[in-house]
Amino acid sequence: MNKTIVALSTARGRAAISVIRMSGDDAIAIAEKIFQPFPQQPNLLKVGNLATRYFNERAMCVYFVAPHSYTGENTVEFHCHGGIAVAQAVIEACLENGAIPAQNGEFSKRAFINGKQNLTNAEGMIEMIDAETASAAKAGANLLENKLGKRISELQDKLLDTVSACEVSLDYPEEDLELPTAQTVKKELGETIKELDALISTSVLGKVAKYGIDVAIVGRPNVGKSSLLNALLGTDRAIVSEIQGTTRDTLTESVNYKDIRFNFVDTAGIRESSDVIEIEGVKRAKKAADSADAVLYVTDDPNDRSVYPTVRPQIRIYNKSDLFGNEPCCVDSLVVSAKYGDVEIIKETLYQMFSAEEIESSDLLITNERHLACLKLAKQQLTEARNACETTTLDVVTSQIRQAWETLGEITGTNAREDVIDRIYSKFCLGK
Ligand SMILES: Nc1nc2c(ncn2[C@@H]2O[C@H](COP(=O)(O)OP(=O)(O)O)[C@@H](O)[C@H]2O)c(=O)[nH]1
Ligand SMILES: [Mg+2]
Structure with missing residues:
Protein backbone atom coordinates (compact mmCIF):
# COMPACT_ATOMS: atom_id res chain seq x y z
CA MET A 1 0.00 0.00 0.00
CA ASN A 2 1.48 3.26 -1.11
CA LYS A 3 0.52 6.33 0.87
CA THR A 4 -0.81 9.13 -1.29
CA ILE A 5 1.42 12.18 -1.29
CA VAL A 6 0.52 15.71 -2.29
CA ALA A 7 2.55 18.83 -3.01
CA LEU A 8 2.63 22.04 -4.97
CA SER A 9 4.64 21.35 -8.12
CA THR A 10 4.94 24.90 -9.37
CA ALA A 11 6.86 27.65 -7.60
CA ARG A 12 5.26 29.07 -4.48
CA GLY A 13 4.18 32.67 -4.96
CA ARG A 14 2.07 34.95 -7.07
CA ALA A 15 1.49 33.44 -10.52
CA ALA A 16 -1.17 32.81 -13.14
CA ILE A 17 -1.62 29.16 -12.25
CA SER A 18 -0.44 26.62 -9.72
CA VAL A 19 -0.17 22.89 -10.29
CA ILE A 20 -0.80 20.59 -7.35
CA ARG A 21 0.16 16.97 -7.73
CA MET A 22 -1.01 13.87 -5.86
CA SER A 23 0.41 10.39 -6.27
CA GLY A 24 -0.37 7.07 -4.64
CA ASP A 25 -2.99 4.35 -4.40
CA ASP A 26 -5.78 6.69 -3.25
CA ALA A 27 -4.94 9.67 -5.43
CA ILE A 28 -7.88 9.16 -7.76
CA ALA A 29 -10.35 8.35 -4.98
CA ILE A 30 -9.34 11.48 -3.06
CA ALA A 31 -9.60 13.63 -6.17
CA GLU A 32 -13.07 12.26 -6.95
CA LYS A 33 -14.27 13.47 -3.56
CA ILE A 34 -13.19 17.04 -4.07
CA PHE A 35 -13.36 17.65 -7.81
CA GLN A 36 -16.59 17.55 -9.82
CA PRO A 37 -17.39 16.60 -12.47
CA PHE A 38 -14.42 14.24 -12.35
CA PRO A 39 -12.85 13.59 -15.78
CA GLN A 40 -14.28 10.46 -17.36
CA GLN A 41 -11.02 9.35 -18.88
CA PRO A 42 -7.40 9.46 -17.82
CA ASN A 43 -4.81 11.75 -19.46
CA LEU A 44 -7.42 14.39 -20.28
CA LEU A 45 -7.48 17.80 -18.68
CA LYS A 46 -11.04 18.72 -17.62
CA VAL A 47 -12.43 21.87 -16.09
CA GLY A 48 -14.61 21.60 -12.99
CA ASN A 49 -15.21 22.61 -9.43
CA LEU A 50 -12.74 21.93 -6.68
CA ALA A 51 -14.30 22.14 -3.22
CA THR A 52 -12.01 23.47 -0.51
CA ARG A 53 -13.12 24.16 3.02
CA TYR A 54 -12.92 27.91 2.35
CA PHE A 55 -14.21 28.38 -1.20
CA ASN A 56 -14.96 26.66 -4.45
CA GLU A 57 -12.14 26.86 -6.91
CA ARG A 58 -12.77 26.69 -10.65
CA ALA A 59 -9.87 24.47 -11.68
CA MET A 60 -8.74 21.81 -14.10
CA CYS A 61 -7.99 18.23 -13.30
CA VAL A 62 -6.18 15.41 -15.08
CA TYR A 63 -5.51 11.93 -13.78
CA PHE A 64 -3.14 9.15 -14.82
CA VAL A 65 -3.62 5.50 -14.00
CA ALA A 66 -0.70 3.38 -12.77
CA PRO A 67 1.70 2.49 -14.24
CA HIS A 68 1.19 5.11 -16.94
CA SER A 69 2.30 8.15 -14.99
CA TYR A 70 5.46 9.97 -14.05
CA THR A 71 5.70 8.16 -10.72
CA GLY A 72 4.31 4.87 -12.00
CA GLU A 73 1.46 5.25 -9.48
CA ASN A 74 -2.05 6.65 -9.75
CA THR A 75 -1.50 10.36 -10.13
CA VAL A 76 -3.73 13.42 -10.21
CA GLU A 77 -2.86 16.98 -11.09
CA PHE A 78 -4.97 20.02 -10.31
CA HIS A 79 -4.28 23.14 -12.32
CA CYS A 80 -5.63 25.96 -10.16
CA HIS A 81 -5.48 29.70 -10.01
CA GLY A 82 -2.06 30.86 -8.90
CA GLY A 83 -1.09 32.35 -5.61
CA ILE A 84 -0.19 31.06 -2.21
CA ALA A 85 -3.66 30.91 -0.60
CA VAL A 86 -5.42 29.04 -3.41
CA ALA A 87 -2.71 26.40 -3.61
CA GLN A 88 -2.69 26.01 0.16
CA ALA A 89 -6.47 25.54 0.28
CA VAL A 90 -6.35 22.86 -2.43
CA ILE A 91 -3.52 21.03 -0.68
CA GLU A 92 -5.49 21.16 2.55
CA ALA A 93 -8.50 19.63 0.81
CA CYS A 94 -6.30 16.74 -0.33
CA LEU A 95 -4.82 16.31 3.15
CA GLU A 96 -8.25 16.34 4.77
CA ASN A 97 -9.24 13.47 2.52
CA GLY A 98 -6.31 11.26 3.33
CA ALA A 99 -3.23 12.44 1.46
CA ILE A 100 0.01 13.25 3.28
CA PRO A 101 2.52 15.99 2.43
CA ALA A 102 5.27 14.88 0.06
CA GLN A 103 8.94 15.10 0.95
CA ASN A 104 11.39 16.85 -1.36
CA GLY A 105 11.87 14.76 -4.47
CA GLU A 106 9.44 12.10 -3.34
CA PHE A 107 7.53 11.94 -6.63
CA SER A 108 10.77 11.33 -8.50
CA LYS A 109 12.04 8.87 -5.93
CA ARG A 110 8.86 6.86 -6.40
CA ALA A 111 9.45 7.02 -10.16
CA PHE A 112 12.89 5.53 -9.54
CA ILE A 113 11.55 2.81 -7.25
CA ASN A 114 8.90 1.94 -9.83
CA GLY A 115 11.52 1.65 -12.57
CA LYS A 116 10.36 4.78 -14.41
CA GLN A 117 13.77 6.43 -14.29
CA ASN A 118 17.34 5.69 -13.29
CA LEU A 119 19.58 7.87 -11.18
CA THR A 120 21.16 9.67 -14.09
CA ASN A 121 17.71 10.56 -15.42
CA ALA A 122 16.87 12.04 -12.04
CA GLU A 123 20.12 13.93 -11.85
CA VAL A 208 31.83 25.12 -18.36
CA ALA A 209 28.35 24.13 -19.53
CA LYS A 210 27.03 23.73 -16.02
CA TYR A 211 28.71 26.42 -13.93
CA GLY A 212 30.12 28.72 -16.56
CA ILE A 213 33.60 30.22 -16.61
CA ASP A 214 35.01 32.04 -13.58
CA VAL A 215 37.00 35.05 -14.68
CA ALA A 216 38.95 37.24 -12.25
CA ILE A 217 39.61 40.86 -13.21
CA VAL A 218 42.91 41.94 -11.67
CA GLY A 219 45.46 44.72 -12.03
CA ARG A 220 46.81 47.82 -10.35
CA PRO A 221 44.46 50.41 -8.83
CA ASN A 222 42.63 52.77 -11.18
CA VAL A 223 43.33 50.92 -14.41
CA GLY A 224 39.57 50.49 -14.89
CA LYS A 225 38.78 47.02 -13.51
CA SER A 226 35.48 48.03 -12.03
CA SER A 227 34.59 49.98 -15.16
CA LEU A 228 35.38 46.86 -17.15
CA LEU A 229 33.15 44.73 -14.94
CA ASN A 230 30.31 47.19 -15.46
CA ALA A 231 30.89 47.23 -19.20
CA LEU A 232 30.92 43.43 -19.35
CA LEU A 233 27.69 43.24 -17.38
CA GLY A 234 26.07 46.15 -19.15
CA THR A 235 25.06 47.64 -15.77
CA ASP A 236 26.52 49.99 -13.20
CA ARG A 237 27.22 47.28 -10.71
CA ALA A 238 30.59 48.27 -9.23
CA ILE A 239 31.55 51.68 -7.89
CA VAL A 240 33.92 53.46 -10.25
CA SER A 241 36.02 56.40 -9.19
CA GLU A 242 39.29 58.12 -9.86
CA ILE A 243 40.19 57.57 -6.19
CA GLN A 244 42.68 54.72 -5.89
CA GLY A 245 41.62 51.83 -3.67
CA THR A 246 37.88 52.27 -4.26
CA THR A 247 37.23 48.55 -4.66
CA ARG A 248 38.27 46.78 -1.48
CA ASP A 249 36.37 43.52 -1.58
CA THR A 250 35.80 41.08 -4.41
CA LEU A 251 32.53 41.35 -6.28
CA THR A 252 31.15 38.52 -8.41
CA GLU A 253 28.48 38.93 -11.07
CA SER A 254 27.37 36.61 -13.83
CA VAL A 255 26.34 37.34 -17.36
CA ASN A 256 25.28 34.99 -20.13
CA TYR A 257 27.08 35.19 -23.43
CA LYS A 258 25.78 33.01 -26.27
CA ASP A 259 24.77 29.95 -24.26
CA ILE A 260 27.54 30.19 -21.68
CA ARG A 261 27.64 31.90 -18.36
CA PHE A 262 30.58 34.03 -17.32
CA ASN A 263 31.13 34.70 -13.63
CA PHE A 264 33.24 37.85 -13.50
CA VAL A 265 35.01 38.75 -10.27
CA ASP A 266 36.04 42.37 -9.80
CA THR A 267 38.87 42.73 -7.31
CA ALA A 268 40.78 45.31 -5.32
CA GLY A 269 43.67 46.92 -7.18
CA ILE A 270 46.93 45.21 -6.36
CA ARG A 271 49.51 47.48 -4.74
CA GLU A 272 51.49 47.80 -1.52
CA SER A 273 49.29 49.28 1.16
CA SER A 274 49.34 49.88 4.89
CA ASP A 275 45.56 50.00 5.18
CA VAL A 276 44.42 46.75 6.79
CA ILE A 277 41.21 46.59 4.81
CA GLU A 278 43.03 47.18 1.56
CA ILE A 279 45.63 44.54 2.48
CA GLU A 280 42.81 42.06 2.99
CA GLY A 281 41.28 43.16 -0.33
CA VAL A 282 44.55 42.51 -2.15
CA LYS A 283 44.76 39.09 -0.51
CA ARG A 284 41.29 38.30 -1.72
CA ALA A 285 42.12 39.55 -5.20
CA LYS A 286 45.06 37.14 -5.42
CA LYS A 287 42.91 34.31 -4.13
CA ALA A 288 40.20 35.08 -6.69
CA ALA A 289 42.77 34.96 -9.48
CA ASP A 290 44.19 31.67 -8.24
CA SER A 291 40.81 29.97 -8.14
CA ALA A 292 39.45 31.44 -11.39
CA ASP A 293 39.37 29.60 -14.72
CA ALA A 294 40.93 32.61 -16.41
CA VAL A 295 42.36 35.99 -15.47
CA LEU A 296 41.85 39.34 -17.15
CA TYR A 297 44.97 41.30 -16.33
CA VAL A 298 44.05 44.94 -16.83
CA THR A 299 46.50 47.76 -17.43
CA ASP A 300 46.09 51.32 -18.71
CA ASP A 301 49.69 51.74 -19.75
CA PRO A 302 50.23 50.97 -23.45
CA ASN A 303 53.90 50.18 -22.76
CA ASP A 304 53.18 47.67 -20.02
CA ARG A 305 54.38 44.19 -21.00
CA SER A 306 54.16 42.58 -17.58
CA VAL A 307 52.19 39.43 -16.92
CA TYR A 308 50.19 38.58 -13.87
CA PRO A 309 51.89 35.89 -11.74
CA THR A 310 49.42 33.02 -12.01
CA VAL A 311 49.25 29.53 -13.45
CA ARG A 312 45.78 30.33 -14.78
CA PRO A 313 45.38 31.34 -18.40
CA GLN A 314 45.37 35.11 -18.70
CA ILE A 315 44.55 37.81 -21.18
CA ARG A 316 46.22 41.18 -20.86
CA ILE A 317 43.68 43.93 -21.34
CA TYR A 318 44.88 47.39 -22.39
CA ASN A 319 42.09 49.59 -21.09
CA LYS A 320 41.44 53.28 -21.81
CA SER A 321 42.27 52.92 -25.48
CA ASP A 322 40.44 56.21 -26.02
CA LEU A 323 43.44 57.88 -24.36
CA PHE A 324 46.23 56.25 -26.34
CA GLY A 325 44.44 55.51 -29.57
CA ASN A 326 46.66 53.08 -31.41
CA GLU A 327 46.73 49.43 -30.63
CA PRO A 328 49.73 48.85 -28.37
CA CYS A 329 50.76 45.26 -28.93
CA CYS A 330 50.69 41.76 -28.61
CA VAL A 331 48.89 38.71 -29.88
CA ASP A 332 47.68 37.61 -26.48
CA SER A 333 46.34 41.02 -25.52
CA LEU A 334 43.14 42.93 -26.16
CA VAL A 335 42.66 46.64 -26.44
CA VAL A 336 39.43 48.17 -25.15
CA SER A 337 37.88 51.22 -23.66
CA ALA A 338 35.69 50.18 -20.77
CA LYS A 339 34.33 53.68 -20.49
CA TYR A 340 33.57 54.50 -24.11
CA GLY A 341 33.89 51.36 -26.17
CA ASP A 342 32.60 47.88 -26.71
CA VAL A 343 34.03 45.02 -24.66
CA GLU A 344 32.26 42.08 -26.32
CA ILE A 345 35.61 41.03 -27.80
CA ILE A 346 36.66 39.94 -24.31
CA LYS A 347 33.72 37.57 -23.96
CA GLU A 348 34.24 36.19 -27.43
CA THR A 349 37.95 35.59 -26.76
CA LEU A 350 37.15 33.76 -23.53
CA TYR A 351 34.46 31.79 -25.33
CA GLN A 352 37.01 30.65 -27.91
CA MET A 353 39.66 30.02 -25.29
CA PHE A 354 37.46 27.49 -23.54
CA SER A 355 36.22 25.91 -26.78
CA ALA A 356 32.76 26.72 -25.59
CA GLU A 357 31.42 26.35 -29.13
CA GLU A 358 32.14 22.63 -28.84
CA ILE A 359 29.56 22.39 -26.11
CA GLU A 360 26.83 22.87 -28.65
CA SER A 361 28.02 20.03 -30.87
CA SER A 362 28.86 17.53 -28.14
CA ASP A 363 25.99 15.33 -27.20
CA LEU A 364 27.39 13.94 -23.99
CA LEU A 365 29.24 15.89 -21.34
N1 LIG B 1 39.33 57.54 -20.39
C1 LIG B 1 38.99 56.42 -19.81
N2 LIG B 1 38.84 56.36 -18.48
C2 LIG B 1 38.48 55.18 -17.90
C3 LIG B 1 38.24 54.03 -18.68
N3 LIG B 1 37.93 53.03 -17.83
C4 LIG B 1 37.95 53.54 -16.57
N4 LIG B 1 38.30 54.85 -16.62
C5 LIG B 1 38.42 55.75 -15.48
O1 LIG B 1 39.47 55.32 -14.63
C6 LIG B 1 39.17 55.59 -13.26
C7 LIG B 1 39.30 54.30 -12.46
O2 LIG B 1 38.29 53.40 -12.87
P1 LIG B 1 37.85 52.15 -12.01
O3 LIG B 1 36.98 51.34 -12.84
O4 LIG B 1 37.33 52.58 -10.69
O5 LIG B 1 39.28 51.44 -11.84
P2 LIG B 1 39.71 50.26 -10.85
O6 LIG B 1 40.34 50.89 -9.68
O7 LIG B 1 40.70 49.45 -11.63
O8 LIG B 1 38.49 49.48 -10.53
C8 LIG B 1 37.78 56.16 -13.24
O9 LIG B 1 37.85 57.56 -13.14
C9 LIG B 1 37.18 55.74 -14.58
O10 LIG B 1 36.21 56.62 -15.05
C10 LIG B 1 38.39 54.13 -20.11
O11 LIG B 1 38.20 53.17 -20.86
N5 LIG B 1 38.76 55.33 -20.61
MG1 LIG C 1 37.67 49.03 -8.70
Missing part, protein backbone atom coordinates in the same frame (compact mmCIF):
# COMPACT_ATOMS: atom_id res chain seq x y z
CA GLY A 124 19.52 15.23 -15.37
CA MET A 125 16.20 16.53 -14.25
CA ILE A 126 17.77 18.39 -11.31
CA GLU A 127 20.28 19.90 -13.70
CA MET A 128 17.51 21.04 -16.05
CA ILE A 129 15.55 22.60 -13.24
CA ASP A 130 18.65 24.36 -11.90
CA ALA A 131 19.93 25.42 -15.33
CA GLU A 132 20.33 29.12 -15.99
CA THR A 133 21.84 28.82 -19.46
CA ALA A 134 20.80 26.83 -22.50
CA SER A 135 24.01 24.79 -22.38
CA ALA A 136 23.41 23.76 -18.77
CA ALA A 137 19.83 22.79 -19.61
CA LYS A 138 21.04 20.81 -22.60
CA ALA A 139 23.51 18.86 -20.49
CA GLY A 140 20.65 18.03 -18.14
CA ALA A 141 18.37 17.08 -21.02
CA ASN A 142 20.99 14.66 -22.31
CA LEU A 143 21.13 12.95 -18.94
CA LEU A 144 17.38 12.86 -18.82
CA GLU A 145 17.34 11.23 -22.23
CA ASN A 146 19.63 8.60 -20.78
CA LYS A 147 22.54 9.20 -23.13
CA LEU A 148 25.04 8.62 -20.34
CA GLY A 149 23.04 5.70 -18.99
CA LYS A 150 23.21 3.98 -22.38
CA ARG A 151 26.93 4.54 -22.74
CA ILE A 152 27.52 3.17 -19.26
CA SER A 153 25.44 0.05 -19.99
CA GLU A 154 27.47 -0.55 -23.16
CA LEU A 155 30.70 -0.34 -21.20
CA GLN A 156 29.30 -2.63 -18.53
CA ASP A 157 28.24 -5.16 -21.15
CA LYS A 158 31.71 -5.16 -22.59
CA LEU A 159 33.26 -5.83 -19.20
CA LEU A 160 30.77 -8.58 -18.57
CA ASP A 161 31.71 -10.21 -21.88
CA THR A 162 35.33 -10.30 -20.79
CA VAL A 163 34.47 -11.59 -17.32
CA SER A 164 32.16 -14.30 -18.59
CA ALA A 165 34.66 -15.52 -21.18
CA CYS A 166 37.17 -15.95 -18.36
CA GLU A 167 34.73 -17.46 -15.93
CA VAL A 168 33.22 -20.01 -18.27
CA SER A 169 36.61 -21.46 -18.95
CA LEU A 170 37.55 -21.32 -15.25
CA ASP A 171 34.30 -22.93 -14.13
CA TYR A 172 34.22 -25.70 -16.73
CA PRO A 173 37.82 -26.76 -17.18
CA GLU A 174 36.64 -30.19 -18.38
CA GLU A 175 34.92 -28.57 -21.35
CA ASP A 176 38.31 -27.70 -22.66
CA LEU A 177 37.21 -24.19 -23.50
CA GLU A 178 39.93 -21.93 -24.59
CA LEU A 179 40.91 -19.56 -21.82
CA PRO A 180 41.31 -15.99 -23.01
CA THR A 181 44.97 -15.07 -22.93
CA ALA A 182 46.22 -12.35 -20.65
CA GLN A 183 47.00 -10.48 -23.84
CA THR A 184 43.38 -10.53 -25.04
CA VAL A 185 42.05 -9.47 -21.65
CA LYS A 186 44.58 -6.67 -21.49
CA LYS A 187 43.60 -5.45 -24.90
CA GLU A 188 39.88 -5.49 -24.09
CA LEU A 189 40.43 -3.65 -20.82
CA GLY A 190 42.63 -1.14 -22.60
CA GLU A 191 39.78 -0.30 -24.98
CA THR A 192 37.35 0.27 -22.13
CA ILE A 193 39.87 2.38 -20.22
CA LYS A 194 40.25 4.53 -23.33
CA GLU A 195 36.50 5.02 -23.55
CA LEU A 196 36.35 5.95 -19.88
CA ASP A 197 39.13 8.45 -20.48
CA ALA A 198 37.19 10.03 -23.31
CA LEU A 199 34.15 10.42 -21.04
CA ILE A 200 36.23 11.78 -18.17
CA SER A 201 37.82 14.37 -20.43
CA THR A 202 34.41 15.81 -21.34
CA SER A 203 34.06 16.94 -17.74
CA VAL A 204 36.15 20.02 -18.49
CA LEU A 205 33.58 21.27 -20.99
CA GLY A 206 30.88 19.86 -18.74
CA LYS A 207 31.93 22.19 -15.97
CA ILE A 366 29.98 14.80 -17.81
CA THR A 367 28.51 17.54 -15.66
CA ASN A 368 27.99 15.72 -12.41
CA GLU A 369 30.67 15.27 -9.74
CA ARG A 370 29.25 11.94 -8.65
CA HIS A 371 29.40 10.53 -12.17
CA LEU A 372 32.93 11.81 -12.60
CA ALA A 373 34.06 10.21 -9.34
CA CYS A 374 32.56 6.84 -10.38
CA LEU A 375 34.18 7.04 -13.82
CA LYS A 376 37.57 7.82 -12.34
CA LEU A 377 37.28 5.00 -9.83
CA ALA A 378 36.22 2.51 -12.51
CA LYS A 379 39.16 3.60 -14.60
CA GLN A 380 41.51 3.06 -11.70
CA GLN A 381 40.06 -0.37 -10.98
CA LEU A 382 40.38 -1.41 -14.61
CA THR A 383 43.92 -0.11 -14.80
CA GLU A 384 44.78 -2.25 -11.79
CA ALA A 385 43.07 -5.22 -13.41
CA ARG A 386 45.02 -4.66 -16.59
CA ASN A 387 48.32 -4.50 -14.71
CA ALA A 388 47.35 -7.59 -12.76
CA CYS A 389 47.02 -9.57 -16.01
CA GLU A 390 50.81 -9.80 -16.02
CA THR A 391 51.32 -10.79 -12.44
CA THR A 392 48.42 -12.80 -11.19
CA THR A 393 45.82 -15.38 -12.10
CA LEU A 394 42.75 -14.70 -14.20
CA ASP A 395 40.34 -15.22 -11.31
CA VAL A 396 41.88 -12.28 -9.44
CA VAL A 397 41.65 -10.18 -12.57
CA THR A 398 37.98 -11.01 -13.10
CA SER A 399 37.08 -10.07 -9.56
CA GLN A 400 38.71 -6.68 -10.14
CA ILE A 401 36.80 -6.25 -13.37
CA ARG A 402 33.61 -7.04 -11.49
CA GLN A 403 34.39 -4.26 -9.06
CA ALA A 404 34.72 -1.80 -11.92
CA TRP A 405 31.45 -3.11 -13.34
CA GLU A 406 29.75 -2.35 -10.03
CA THR A 407 31.29 1.09 -9.81
CA LEU A 408 29.84 1.91 -13.23
CA GLY A 409 26.49 0.57 -12.07
CA GLU A 410 26.45 3.14 -9.29
CA ILE A 411 26.20 5.85 -11.93
CA THR A 412 22.84 4.69 -13.23
CA GLY A 413 21.76 3.28 -9.89
CA THR A 414 21.46 -0.38 -10.84
CA ASN A 415 23.47 -1.07 -7.71
CA ALA A 416 23.62 2.24 -5.90
CA ARG A 417 23.47 2.33 -2.15
CA GLU A 418 20.33 3.51 -0.37
CA ASP A 419 22.02 6.58 1.11
CA VAL A 420 23.28 7.66 -2.31
CA ILE A 421 19.77 7.39 -3.69
CA ASP A 422 18.31 9.34 -0.78
CA ARG A 423 20.88 12.07 -1.18
CA ILE A 424 20.13 12.49 -4.85
CA TYR A 425 16.38 12.75 -4.42
CA SER A 426 16.56 15.04 -1.41
CA LYS A 427 18.15 17.64 -3.71
CA PHE A 428 14.93 17.90 -5.67
CA CYS A 429 12.49 20.64 -4.93
CA LEU A 430 9.20 19.88 -3.29
CA GLY A 431 6.57 18.64 -5.70
CA LYS A 432 9.11 17.13 -8.11
